[in-house]
Amino acid sequence: MSILISSSTHSILRPSPTLHSSANLSFSQSSPTLPIFRVHIIHRAPYAAAVASSSSAFSVGAGAVLQDAGATAAVLAGSYVLVLTFDALAERKVIQQNLSRKLVHILSGLLFAIAWPIFSTSTEARYFASLVPLTNCFRLLIHGLSLATDEGLIKSVTREGKPAELLRGPLYYVLILILCTLVFWRESPVGVISLAMMCGGDGVADIMGRRYGSMKLPHNQQKSWAGSISMFVFGFLISIGMLYYYSRLGYFQLDWANTTPRVAMVSLVATLVESLPTTKVLDDNISVPLASIVAACLSFGL
Ligand SMILES: C/C(=C\COP(=O)(O)O)CCC[C@H](C)CCC[C@H](C)CCCC(C)C
Numbered sequence: 432m433s434i435l436i437s438s439s440t441h442s443i444l445r446p447s448p449t450l451h452s453s454a455n456l457s458f459s460q461s462s463p464t465l466p467i468f469r470v471h472i473i474h475r476a477p478y479a480a481a482v483a484s485s486s487s488a489f490s491v492g493a494g495a496v497l498q499d500a501g502a503t504a505a506v507l508a509g510s511y512v513l514v515l516t517f518d519a520l521a522e523r524k525v526i527q528q529n530l531s532r533k534l535v536h537i538l539s540g541l542l543f544a545i546a547w548p549i550f551s552t553s554t555e556a557r558y559f560a561s562l563v564p565l566t567n568c569f570r571l572l573i574h575g576l577s578l579a580t581d582e583g584l585i586k587s588v589t590r591e592g593k594p595a596e597l598l599r600g601p602l603y604y605v606l607i608l609i610l611c612t613l614v615f616w617r618e619s620p621v622g623v624i625s626l627a628m629m630c631g632g633d634g635v636a637d638i639m640g641r642r643y644g645s646m647k648l649p650h651n652q653q654k655s656w657a658g659s660i661s662m663f664v665f666g667f668l669i670s671i672g673m674l675y676y677y678s679r680l681g682y683f684q685l686d687w688a689n690t691t692p693r694v695a696m697v698s699l700v701a702t703l704v705e706s707l708p709t710t711k712v713l714d715d716n717i718s719v720p721l722a723s724i725v726a727a728c729l730s731f732g733l
């Protein structure tokens with residue numbers, strides 16, 4: 432399944448003659464481009480639908496379920512291993528606890544989005560994938576409410592080692608992962624861009640800001656130029672990297688001359704929102720991705 436994000440309002444999009452599968456999406460754009468991105472989905476000719484026999488449809492369906500169940504189990508195991516790994520590194524003083532938490536912040540969501548292509552092309556695939564952040568959501572709730580204890584989890588994802596901290600930043604983080612998985616999935620650049628900003632941009636801003644943030648922002652003495660510039664640069668670069676990854680896999684066909692400045696604009700919006708002194712009112716793990724989603728939807732016309 433591939434989608435063309437074309438920069439045109441008048442592009443005449445026709446299904447390529449080679450269309451065979453039930454939901455192949457490929458186009459031949461035949462008009463000058465204009466600065467509005469549109470996504471068009473063209474399904475295969477109805478006669479082909481009659482060709483697929485019920486038994487082959489069933490075997491395809493069963494195969495997709497098995498693939499998605501396996502992918503879900505693998506990615507879920509990966510999430511546990513990731514937290515355990517950084518807990519062990521922090522425990523052995525290989526890395527500082529704060530850096531460990533930030534690396535979990537950066538890597539969790541990005542590796543999750545990078546893993547999306549291992550799920551099947553079925554319409555249920557996104558629901559299987561969303562089980563991973565959903566399971567972690569319950570995990571954070573259980574341990575955040577001290578219904579059970581997981582010292583490794585608490586040390587890996589909290590600042591001060593208090594279980595209740597799990598119910599704020601980390602919980603909002605996995606809720607945003609669920610939102611992007613269910614709403615945008617592999618079918619829109621908005622989801623991966625927003626995760627790149629929340630995970631990559633905001634995560635690196637913290638690391639760079641703590642280390643080099645002597646020059647504070649005029650409107651927020653808790654944040655610094657080094658942190659915000661890092662947020663913009665890494666949010667942009669990681670977004671472009673994620674879009675390139677998905678375009679190489681055939682999910683997006685992007686007009687990079689138009690896409691690049693739009694991603695930069697989204698990164699600027701996310702950086703400005705992240706720099707605001709609103710953390711106590713609205714956590715960055717909510718404000719940054721939501722601002723990125725709105726900016727990306729407006730920018731890409733989706
Ligand atoms: C540390 C985290 C958030 C705190 O953010 P902040 O307060 O510092 O701004 C991230 C919490 C991650 C969570 C415990 C685990 C999420 C795993 C993810 C859904 C799946 C990862 C799979 C991949 C293959 C490793």
Ligand SMILES: Nc1ccn([C@@H]2O[C@H](COP(=O)(O)OP(=O)(O)O)[C@@H](O)[C@H]2O)c(=O)n1
Nearest residue numbers: 633636637640641644653654655658659715
């Ligand atoms: N734009 C930014 C962001 C963070 N930082 C630094 O990183 C620390 C943590 O930032 P934060 O409160 O946004 O942390 P999270 O909410 O992202 O975990 C701040 O107290 C600053 O020292 C910065 O200097 N500039």
